[in-house]
Amino acid sequence: MASSTTTAYVSGQGSFERDTRYITTRITRDGADGYPVEPGRYRLIAARACPWANRAIIVRRLLGLEGVISMGLCGPTHDERSWTFDLDPGGVDPVLGIERLQEAYFRRVPDYPRGITVPAIVDVPSGAVVTNDFAQMTIDLSLEWGEYHRDGAPELYPQRLRDEIDAINAVVYKDVNNGVYRCGFAGDQRAYERSYERLFARLDELEERLTTRRYLVGDTITEADVRLFTTLARFDPVYHGHFKCNRQKLTEFPALWAYARDLFQTPGFGDTVDFAQIKRHYYVVHRDINPTQIVPAGPALANWLTPHHREQLGGRPFGDGTPPGPVAAGEEVAATGRATST
Structure with missing residues (x-):
């Protein structure tokens, strides 16, 4: 999600x-664009408020890349110039030494x-x-960084399902x-x-699809589920x-709501979501x-932790793999942003 050069979004x-x-440069094993896969060289800059960034946070965690690609988090609000590192001491990213993400963009262009x-x-x-091409x-992260995935990492973009995943994602x-933004930013x-x-x-179609199947494509979590979940x-x-x-x-769509809860309660999904930052941003x-x-006080969040019963549809969240371990130290969602049981 972008900061704007003006204060008008509509x-x-x-x-x-x-x-x-976007800046479409890629980080690849062969370094064809000048940026080879290299542990410790790159830093993911994200914001928990942003759905597009939340995807990258989830995938990085599911694949176990926390020790390979560091992460810096911007605060939930920004001005007309840039996302800022106001969550860090002194408002400066401790690795990059900058106050505004804009500075890193200007160093590239x-x-x-x-x-x-x-x-x-x-x-x-x-x-x-290097890149801001979120898709x-x-x-x-799935295909080029495989050598550094954790043991038991899920296959989020399997070859045999890519055509179907791509079609659903589109x-x-x-x-x-993007449809919710087209509603919110419509000018007439x-x-x-x-x-x-x-x-x-489209939500009605997804509701029908997910009534009889646990995940969007195949019987395990894939890239398609990550992309829908953050919305x-x-x-x-x-x-x-x-x-x-x-x-x-959402709570009035039986299948979609149960599906969302199923993913939320799966390690790697709900433990990346900060509802307080989300609301404050928008x-x-x-x-x-x-x-x-x-900023509205509601809605209540405890219902995210209620039983979903989606396991009755079968499927294995991580396929032949395993769930990720505990959230990395220092990357936990603040207590004020979590869904907690009553």
Whole structure:
């Protein structure tokens, strides 16, 4: 998700169109783009508030890359210039030594003209952003960094399922991941209603699909589940009200809600989600949508931990692998942002 060069997020052209011109340099085993896979060389810069960054946090944890790729976390709010490291002592990232992610972008492209987005992977020796291509980033963590995966890491992008995963990801991105933004940032009634209908038509299809199968593709967690989950986790706290995606709540979709809880309760998913940061980001940063910047107190979160019974559909979350271990020291979600049982 990008910081903006202005404080306006609502589209002036009716329909919201996301700028998808990313830095597409890749980190690969052969180093074809000049950046070879190398433990300790790169730093993932993310923000727990952002769904696109949350994907990278989840995949890094599922694959056990915490000791190989370090992580810096920006705070949930930012100004018109950049995401900032206001969670760190002195507001400075302890590895990169910068206050704003913008500085790392400028080291790669002076006066970088587009949004300063997370997630981004930074080359620590040069301090320059390597890539902010969030979709390719997580796939490369699966395929290019395999030598450094933990024992028992899941296969999130298996060869035999890639065509189906890619097809699901494409429609989920268009109508759900980005669809909620097309509702929230629509500049006129017609654009909003068109996006609203597309969003809920797709959610209805996903509800039907997940009524009889535990995961989106195959019988284990894949890249497709990671991408859908981060939007579902934000649906009731943010998108339902703030973005006017209010035909119904996630909790009113029986299969989708159980599916979301199933993933949330799976190590690597819910333990990366900070609901307090999520709400603070959207309600504070989007001033043209929420000019008071009041952050809602609800919804209640304990229901995320209620039984989901999805195991009755079969499936094995990690296939022949195992769950990740405890969250790395220093990377725990703050108590204020966690779902806790009553």
